[in-house]
Amino acid sequence: MWYVYILRSIEFPEQEYIGATQDLKRRIPEHNAGKSSHTAKFKPWTLIWYCAFADKHKALAFEAYLKSHSGRAFTKKRLS
Template identity: 85%
Template sequence: MWYVYILRSIDFPEQEYIGATSDFKRRLPEHNAGKSAHTAKFKPWQLIWYCAFRNKLKALEFEKYLKSHSGRAFAKKRL
C-alpha cells in the first residue's frame, strides 16, 4: 500500500506538508525527528489526513494534485 498524507505543524499551525510513502508508521517519526529538510524547522507534526492506495503511481499522482493550486483548495475545503 502507498499513503498520501497531510501533516500540520503543532507549533506553526499555518504550515502544512503533503507527502507520500509506502511506510507511514516510519515516515511520521522521521518528520518529527527532523530527518526531512523540508519539515525539520516546523516540527513537531501531527497527522491531519491520509488515504491509502494500492497503486504507487496513483498515490504519486494524487500527491502531485494536492500540491497544485486547485488541489490545495480542494484539500482545504474537503479534507
C-alpha cells in the same frame, strides 16, 4: 500499499505538508526527528489526514494534485 498524507505543524498550525510513502508509521517519526529538510524547521508535526492506494503511480499522482493550486484549494475545503 502507498499512502498520501497531510501533516500540520503543532507549533505553526498554518504550516501543512503533503507527502507520500509506503510506510506511514515510520515516516511521521522521521518528520518529527528532523530527518526531512522540508519539514525540520516546523516540527513537531501531527497527522491530520491520509489515504491508502494500492497503486504507487496513482498515489504519487494524487500527491502531485494535492500540491497543485487547485489541489490545495480542495484540501482546505474538503480534507483539513
